Amino acid sequence: MRRIAAICWLAVVVLNVCYAGISIIRGLPLQTNILSLLPSEEQDHVVQQAKDLVTRELMQRIVLLVSHEDPAQARSAAALIQDGLISKGFLLSVVDVPSMERIKELGSVYFPYRSGLLSDGDREVLQQGRGDDIVRRSLSQVYGFSGTVDGRLIARDPFLLFPAFLNSLPVPMSKLRLDDGFLSTHEDGKTNILLTGILSDDSASLTFQRKLIPQLDQMIASVPDVSVLRLGAIFFAYSSANLALSETAVLSFVSLGASFLLLILAFRSARPLFLAMLAIGVGMTCALSLCLVWFGEIHVAAQLFGASLIGVAVDYALIYFGQAFCLHHNVDQRLRRVFPGLLLGMLTTVIGYATLALSPFPGLHQVALFSCVGLIASFLTVVLWFPYFDRLQFLSLPVRMRRIATSLWQFWSHTRFSSARFFVFVGFIVLCISGYARIFTDDDIRNQQSLNAGLLLQQSEIVRIAGFSQSNQFFIVQGDNTESVMRLEERLADRLAVEVNSGRLVNFVSPSRFVPSAERQEQNRQLVYSQLLKERLQAYKEQIGLDAVILDERSDYLGLERVLGVGAFGFMPKLVLFNSSAGVGHIVVLEGVRDPRSLRMLANDIPGIRFVDPTADYSSLFAVYRQRALVLIFVSAGLMFPALAWRYGWGGGLRVTLPPVLALVLTPACMALLGQPFTFFSAMALVLVLSMGVDYAVFCAEDSGSEDPAVLISVALAMLTALLSFGMLAMSVTAAVKSFGLTMAIGLPLAYLLAPIGGKAGIVSRRVERG
């Protein structure tokens, strides 16, 4: 029966190896988007839709700033790079550069409605009854240097309100101007040309990144002396992916190396090493294969965390071969002896990892599946294949190790250590009080990732030179129809203007700034008539010698769809979130947000307007889910307990649960004393401390009170390998990963040192069995 099971398992493993092998040859579909790790639990689908739209817009955009002292060289380098990116199919479109034809068409759409189109400044001046200021400005343009207006325009727009309106349109990237088809700016003797484009493929796809970025580097290298700054999610994602992959490689190497070294030193034979490698290899391959089948791709973060699985998978091999230290167990008895412990350990650890799947983070779902499959596969390899290959004979433990292990057993069981144990528990209480008094949390998503410093510097340079400062915060304006939405936007705009004037906001872009609502167009017409045409036109005409005027006498109003139809500005259609019989939703894009709180408050009392701050929302989510993760720990413990109670009885179950629970309580206190914040990722790591801690306690409990030092040595080897792999995560430059690793690095040794407390549960179990 066992032989049939082993052969079946071989068939399953061969299938998995083939599938994983083919996937690797074809190119692993690696996912690098950090946002895909995050939940999309937005309750309001409109807000979620807007977030997705804005996020997609920002994620898929790249910006390059090409600079050279010679404008012609800068332009030719920009053209070369732009044409190269388009011809190789990397860019879908080049944005933000309206052609002269489009600008003319826009002018011809606006012009017939000019009397209803006022700049905010002119409108305010007229509302204040300062029509003379407008007259003075008109005179200055008529008499100024060579005149900036012509006779035909003056006859049709005598107070030159239309050019002022056009000049006030909120075109993004305020420092740039259109020059020979390129958005350019000059600074410090250099011509800077901004290229912006929308990527043709997913910016988070590592395959696409690996195609685009080397090609772009090559293009840049082909224009020496030209400096090119870059900005875009794809560059950050590529850098982070490379960092994660190199970290994965280092982690795997150190973890494997240390684990192998431990095995050779402990067992003085290569066989356990090769068999442990077999268990790990089967675990990793099956995990990768099933992840690809289930998700269709694998996230680099899942790979990174998955690499740590090596440290856990090797535990089963260690516990199995640890039996070689026991005098009474030959090769045939080993499996029978360790099977209950391995099975229970595997089940509890899988429950711990599976709990990750209950979290709302899609990336952790991959980690959960990867880990559970990997652990089960490693377990099956150990129990089904190891007995056929195991030739290891009895090994004597070094005396010093035996003594240390025996002391640890005795410390938790002998009455002569009662006082010491009392002081240790008092120490725990003091540690908890001082630690929890200092504990602090950090849920800010910006602090959880590590962004390439060089790219950040380039980003700030581009923002400074180009005036490119779009924030990811925005407003959603909703109403029954376009007119009502535009009116709401205008109410909002009045308030945002105050924010701009006070320096808390650089600029904002909304559809109503391009086309006022019909109501406002009518108000503007009334203002122009009462403040200028009626009272001041005649005197003005006489002063400059103008014979006659041809005024706009349209009775209808300019509609937003007319301006959208021109397609002069690529960003404009994206400001209309939806327009259907169910209602209309617009987005108001913000630039240079310096005080999000004041903007949030500003929208609170206008029904139909909502402020959306995805970064703050994600940070809030982290806070909520940090709390949920703590609940997950209790859920996890609750799910493990029935299995433990079944094996050890209620009291024994509680005794086995005590060591990991103590480790759980002590770890955050220790982190606080080290000045480390408690984050969502710390909480998730605690779930694993619980499951692995239960493992250690189970192995001790399976000792049945004999206090065999070999058991504690085996568990120590298991803990050390896990510590080496998870402890390495604490060295990561990514704060989230570091937080996870540090929690494990503190929690696992604590769980090990406390694990012998569970030893007595085995005695209870045997009594139950005997009874």
Added chain:
Amino acid sequence: MRRFAFSAYLLLATFAVHAQTGTLKNGEVLRGRFVQERFLVGFSKPVVSEGSFALLPGFGLIWQAESPFPVMTVITGNGLVQSVDGSETARLTASRLPFLPRLYDMLSGALTGNLLALENEFSVTSAADGRFMRLRLEPKRADAASALAIVSLDIFIDRFVERVEILKPGGDRDRLIFKNQILHKGEPTNAELRALGAAK
């Protein structure tokens, strides 16, 4: 906006022509008087203004109309600012004005006697016209003519530019007559620096 680009072309042409007669260097300031006559379609009489100007290489142009309506126009690489009695009435930034900054870059070439940049955009013909040398500049490309709102530009040169006549697509004409032009050596005055500073 197009009209402003045209103005900039005029400015450039003026500088370029100075370069024909003697390169204007940094540390020199050309100051003088002007009469500007604008013949606008739909106007019963030309719009005439008089005033003074100062051309400062590396800084910009200050164009001070004094009568009948006092208005100062300052043009720099950053754009154009107009003010009346010290109060700003209009500001057009370079970002809103296609062509101007590029022309402003070309300015340095023109100041050093390099007409190549101009010749990229215009066909330049020269002929004797009485005591003047007359240069005619016409945009080479139709789209450029449309964008610049200029049909032709005639520059009459003696020692300095004496007169400029501009013909625009809609039938408008401008005539600029320069008088009392003196090339000063030395730094700009404080008032000039203030005016240029306000345009930044």
